[in-house]
Amino acid sequence: MEKIPLCVIGCGGMGHRHILAYRELENSGIGNIEIVAVCDLNPKNADLGAREVERLFGKKPLIFTDLDKALACADIAAVDVVTDPSFHHSVAVPALQAGKHAIVEKPLGLTVRACQAMIEAARKNNVVLATAENLRRDPPNRLARSILDHGLLDTPYLMIHNALGGDDQIIITPWRHLKLKGAIGLDMAVHYTDIIQYYMGEFDQIYGRGLIVEPVRRKPVNHGLDLESYRERYKTFPETLEATGEDSVIALYKMKSGAMVQMSYVAGGRGSSTFERSVHGRKAAMWAPGDRNGRPVILKIDGKELKGAEILPLLPNFQMSEITQRLFAERQVEYQLPFPPVDAKHMAIEFHDFGEAILKGGKPEVDGYLGMTAVAAILGAYESIIAGREVGMDELLSGKVRAYQEEIDDALGL
């Protein structure tokens, strides 16, 4: 089978998870992408990424620490952009202009302008742009979407999406607390706005706000690492960090269908610990379990409560893609698996979809536009508190409303 030669750009924490997922894709027996190169500005990370590729595939990839040199390499047809988000557009735009197809980690860009620069470069150069959005690929999310498609709820009028709880420790990396770098309010909650648009269709109006619940973040405490590994892991972290970007977002959405969505993501607030993803209609209601935990979707219908696989007889048209069936199992909508293989399977599904769009000339499931609207749905909440009113997705995409984003666009030269 023809395989697309690809360069992984950004070999930090997520870059390594991507490399594992390409191995999972290969293990599926219908792999359509081959890692031929890695690139990272940091030579140590580039080298570690290359070693991981060699360990998993038995073949050393090309190593680049200079983006221009990687993009000049004719042996590379596609790039996988896994840098921290403030660099996504400055890596992806030249890559797309060089005729490379690109899959870009979420959030696609830090602002609507950053997203639009990538979408425009892909369009002009007739190459594929995909957003690496993994959570919707989870079989329970596929099941939930099928319940909606089969009309079991009748017309849904309300979705509730709440994820609350955390502490004041730095979340994964310091950049996740900085407005100009891609703070966690966007970085994490953009997964949830993608789930909302996956379940409920297009966003229309947005009202809400962003918050910094924990203004000072601390170096993570040691949870079980030996002292040397702990020091090594966190050696570049400050003892404390003043947050400049939101760690939380609270929003109310009106969708184009007329349905309303209540969404809150709060990565702080000790004492809060809540997760709910539910959709309510006249005939029934459903609760999805969240992502990567394999727990059952619950459907309350006709006075009964059905769980996971018990719902399948009501869904004659439910089918998962071939790659999903190979990596999980046919109609497997619940599972008990540790996080790393589940994580790798979801990403293998998104990479396969990207590869198929290139090979067959189609559109990836999460293209640039959907990557952008998921971002705009978060930024819309931040913009609405400044505007003092609800804002329309059309106003965000046209650039009419962008007061919050101006500072970021200026810093990014957009």
Ligand SMILES: NC(=O)c1ccc[n+]([C@@H]2O[C@H](COP(=O)([O-])OP(=O)(O)OC[C@H]3O[C@@H](n4cnc5c(N)ncnc54)[C@H](O)[C@@H]3O)[C@@H](O)[C@H]2O)c1
């Ligand atoms: N989908 C998910 O579940 C998930 C989970 C974690 C992270 N992510 C996303 O993955 C991306 C990376 O996150 P991370 O945690 O790996 O960040 P990180 O800071 O650990 O790694 C980023 C890497 O990119 C490199 N880099 C930065 N600018 C570069 C450039 N211009 N050219 C080449 N290399 C460059 C850095 O040197 C670093 O090695 C982010 O967009 C993040 O939101 C997604």
